[in-house]
Amino acid sequence: MENNLTLKRRGFLVGSASALAAAGFGAPVPIAAAQEAKPLPDYVAWKNAGSLIVHSDKTLETKRGEIGAGIITPADRLYIRNNVNVPDDSIVADRDGWMVEFAGVKEPRSISVGELKTLGVETVAAVLQCSGNGRAYFEHKPSGTPWTVGAAGCVLWSGVPLKAVIEAMGGAVEGTRFVTGTGGEVIPEGLDPKDLIVERSVPAEALESIILAWEMNGAPVPLAHGGPLRMIVPGYTGVNNIKYVKKVALTENETDAKIQATRYRIYPVGGKASTSDPSVWKMEVKSWITSPLEVAKAGKVQVTGVAFGGFHAVSSVEVSADGGETWKKADFVGPDLGRYAWRPFVISLDLPAGRHTLVSRATDSEGKSQPREFEPNQSGYSHNGWLAHGVTVDVA
Amino acid sequence: MENNLTLKRRGFLVGSASALAAAGFGAPVPIAAAQEAKPLPDYVAWKNAGSLIVHSDKTLETKRGEIGAGIITPADRLYIRNNVNVPDDSIVADRDGWMVEFAGVKEPRSISVGELKTLGVETVAAVLQCSGNGRAYFEHKPSGTPWTVGAAGCVLWSGVPLKAVIEAMGGAVEGTRFVTGTGGEVIPEGLDPKDLIVERSVPAEALESIILAWEMNGAPVPLAHGGPLRMIVPGYTGVNNIKYVKKVALTENETDAKIQATRYRIYPVGGKASTSDPSVWKMEVKSWITSPLEVAKAGKVQVTGVAFGGFHAVSSVEVSADGGETWKKADFVGPDLGRYAWRPFVISLDLPAGRHTLVSRATDSEGKSQPREFEPNQSGYSHNGWLAHGVTVDVA
Numbered sequence: 004m005e006n007n008l009t010l011k012r013r014g015f016l017v018g019s020a021s022a023l024a025a026a027g028f029g030a031p032v033p034i035a036a037a038q039e040a041k042p043l044p045d046y047v048a049w050k051n052a053g054s055l056i057v058h059s060d061k062t063l064e065t066k067r068g069e070i071g072a073g074i075i076t077p078a079d080r081l082y083i084r085n086n087v088n089v090p091d092d093s094i095v096a097d098r099d100g101w102m103v104e105f106a107g108v109k110e111p112r113s114i115s116v117g118e119l120k121t122l123g124v125e126t127v128a129a130v131l132q133c134s135g136n137g138r139a140y141f142e143h144k145p146s147g148t149p150w151t152v153g154a155a156g157c158v159l160w161s162g163v164p165l166k167a168v169i170e171a172m173g174g175a176v177e178g179t180r181f182v183t184g185t186g187g188e189v190i191p192e193g194l195d196p197k198d199l200i201v202e203r204s205v206p207a208e209a210l211e212s213i214i215l216a217w218e219m220n221g222a223p224v225p226l227a228h229g230g231p232l233r234m235i236v237p238g239y240t241g242v243n244n245i246k247y248v249k250k251v252a253l254t255e256n257e258t259d260a261k262i263q264a265t266r267y268r269i270y271p272v273g274g275k276a277s278t279s280d281p282s283v284w285k286m287e288v289k290s291w292i293t294s295p296l297e298v299a300k301a302g303k304v305q306v307t308g309v310a311f312g313g314f315h316a317v318s319s320v321e322v323s324a325d326g327g328e329t330w331k332k333a334d335f336v337g338p339d340l341g342r343y344a345w346r347p348f349v350i351s352l353d354l355p356a357g358r359h360t361l362v363s364r365a366t367d368s369e370g371k372s373q374p375r376e377f378e379p380n381q382s383g384y385s386h387n388g389w390l391a392h393g394v395t396v397d398v399a
Numbered sequence: 400m401e402n403n404l405t406l407k408r409r410g411f412l413v414g415s416a417s418a419l420a421a422a423g424f425g426a427p428v429p430i431a432a433a434q435e436a437k438p439l440p441d442y443v444a445w446k447n448a449g450s451l452i453v454h455s456d457k458t459l460e461t462k463r464g465e466i467g468a469g470i471i472t473p474a475d476r477l478y479i480r481n482n483v484n485v486p487d488d489s490i491v492a493d494r495d496g497w498m499v500e501f502a503g504v505k506e507p508r509s510i511s512v513g514e515l516k517t518l519g520v521e522t523v524a525a526v527l528q529c530s531g532n533g534r535a536y537f538e539h540k541p542s543g544t545p546w547t548v549g550a551a552g553c554v555l556w557s558g559v560p561l562k563a564v565i566e567a568m569g570g571a572v573e574g575t576r577f578v579t580g581t582g583g584e585v586i587p588e589g590l591d592p593k594d595l596i597v598e599r600s601v602p603a604e605a606l607e608s609i610i611l612a613w614e615m616n617g618a619p620v621p622l623a624h625g626g627p628l629r630m631i632v633p634g635y636t637g638v639n640n641i642k643y644v645k646k647v648a649l650t651e652n653e654t655d656a657k658i659q660a661t662r663y664r665i666y667p668v669g670g671k672a673s674t675s676d677p678s679v680w681k682m683e684v685k686s687w688i689t690s691p692l693e694v695a696k697a698g699k700v701q702v703t704g705v706a707f708g709g710f711h712a713v714s715s716v717e718v719s720a721d722g723g724e725t726w727k728k729a730d731f732v733g734p735d736l737g738r739y740a741w742r743p744f745v746i747s748l749d750l751p752a753g754r755h756t757l758v759s760r761a762t763d764s765e766g767k768s769q770p771r772e773f774e775p776n777q778s779g780y781s782h783n784g785w786l787a788h789g790v791t792v793d794v795a
Contacts, residue, residue: 161467
């Protein structure tokens with residue numbers, strides 16, 4: 004019975020995959036956008052233009068083929084997504100002088116980055132991924148940046164564990180249920196700060212792994228990525244990783260800032276957001292292929308990609324060259340940088356001439372695999388369906 | 400008896416450390432050189448000038464305080480040491496078209512980087528360290544660049560394992576004892592190529608780990624670091640990691656190129672090199688402190704640094720704030736990237752006001768520790784003595 008169902012579902016998958024491929028789905032959608040080649044905005048003029056798709060001044064995506072096998076995404080290839088304008092670079096003139104206010108602790112006070120550096124240091128490798136990464140693959144065309152796969156990277160963050168800071172301030176107050184971080188963005192005058200402020204709350208359990216980072220990939224965190232100090236919440240989507248963090252509070256309730264209250268929520272297509280809808284917090288297991296992308300030579304082809312578990316570690320990844328009909332286990336490449344990092348993968352396939360739909364499907368340490376399709380949500384968040392993330396390759 | 404000896408040696412150590420500190424040894428010697436601030440040479444104009452000491456057009460060192468806790472050294476902070484001028488950047492215009500000749504295999508032929516990419520991919524994190532790193536700490540003042548600690552970095556290399564290439568070419572011929580790599584440097588006309596060619600042989604056992612790398616830290620290997628293709632010999636000093644590699648041969652004998660025959664050999668001060676002197680191959684266990692470097696505020700001070708085992712993994716590192724009289728075990732920071740990588744370390748020390756000589760001493764997985772002093776050799780290679788690598792810090 005189960006076998007029959009499986010077979011039926013498989014039959015459906017293959018047909019569907021072919022149909023989608025014929026319709027252009029599964030192919031790297033915004034290559035056209037890349038070819039428009041908008042120039043890099045000034046504040047990220049130091050980035051590697053050839054590796055990036057410039058969607059707007061505030062949204063830059065790493066091209067799928069520019070993600071290598073080296074695990075860590077170099078700063079100059081890492082995506083950019085800002086909700087508000089980047090602050091003036093005067094805030095990184097004296098990095099150690101940047102002040103952060105702490106609240107919800109027994110001895111609340113403001114503390115400089117210089118003093119934070121005396122409280123300890125830890126390094127964590129973590130995938131940084133925009134909540135909307137994969138939005139381009141939703142068929143209902145949500146508004147917002149049409150990210151494909153490149154609003155994500157794997158980054159080494161170094162800084163002080165938040166736990167150590169809280170301990171130095173006498174511990175948390177009673178009733179703490181959330182960690183609420185506030186970004187140092189400047190809100191234009193005349194506008195309601197609640198509408199624009201980047202202030203997010205994450206469940207207090209994240210306290211175990213949060214780092215206040217002054218270093219990214221072995222160098223001071225660039226302003227564009229949240230320097231002088233960024234609150235890193237490993238396993239949580241990008242928006243929860245507060246840039247230029249100026250306040251960290253242990254709170255009983257979630258912030259009522261718009262970005263928390265009604266934005267970054269998962270609710271049905273056509274619906275309206277409410278605070279009872281799930282917030283975009285923990286990331287789910289995901290993977291995608293990085294090569295080949297369009298054409299390959301018949302014979303032995305190295306199919307490469309990246310896979311991560313999100314909040315849990317990734318444990319395996321499979322690749323299919325026939326749109327999901329048959330699967331083979333791929334090998335991970337290079338050292339394991341820990342549960343929050345991604346792992347490059349490779350599999351050597353013999354591909355005959357013809358058109359092939361290559362897809363990858365990762366499984367996390369809890370046994371959860373990427374779904375074939377991902378149920379749509381109004382704002383197009385958190386897509387990890389394997390079919391849509393595949394690529395169609397012509398082998399000659 | 401042994402205890403007495405130990406005590407006597409300790410007495411000597413402390414006295415000696417103080418004397419050296421008073422004489423300025425143990426302090427970061429070439430800070431003066433850094434302050435001259437020579438401009439970056441054109442071919443590395445993309446590097447981060449503030450992180451580097453420019454010794455010459457061919458030798459740039461990472462400042463001690465610019466090595467972070469992020470494990471991987473970003474490309475724009477990584478040291479440069481070239482033996483010959485860097486080739487024209489036309490060689491990276493078509494990276495996949497770069498040809499490499501293979502010899503000493505049953506089916507020898509030339510192969511393009513594009514084809515190498517069809518044979519497999521692996522990523523290894525490895526310390527890249529110039530053979531002369533630490534030369535400034537030899538008292539006999541060897542000729543050559545006076546590197547302190549910064550002719551080293553930890554890098555993620557991605558490429559094809561050499562083993563896979565050899566297998567694709569029918570395997571090694573009989574009698575293979577060395578892997579000999581030849582660099583693609585252009586030798587000026589009228590000069591004897593044997594004098595200048597960068598061609599090095601390493602023992603065939605290195606075959607197990609050699610990678611022909613087209614990617615460094617997740618991006619194509621920069622020309623200045625050996626792109627389009629570099630032969631990476633993990634655990635071996637920098638010179639053995641052949642840039643712009645154009646030939647790889649499995650050979651019965653070492654090459655007779657000068658760089659192998661008489662240069663990069665360990666022989667006594669005042670002596671002359673011969674091919675029977677040990678070649679600078681495998682790296683030894685080593686560590687150094689990266690902060691604080693000159694001054695610190697009395698109280699709790701985070702002492703940080705990096706430690707690596709060289710050819711073997713590093714297993715532990717201790718720190719002393721009294722020039723080696725007493726030691727405390729430091730903690731490693733962040734994920735372990737494998738035996739060839741370095742590990743940042745940290746220890747929180749309570750330092751009262753006064754002058755402190757901070758030293759670190761690492762031990763590898765074979766139980767071998769850094770020596771207090773390192774026996775001098777004519778050319779100033781391979782210094783890993785812990786005393787000279789220490790720093791003198793004024794705490795106020």
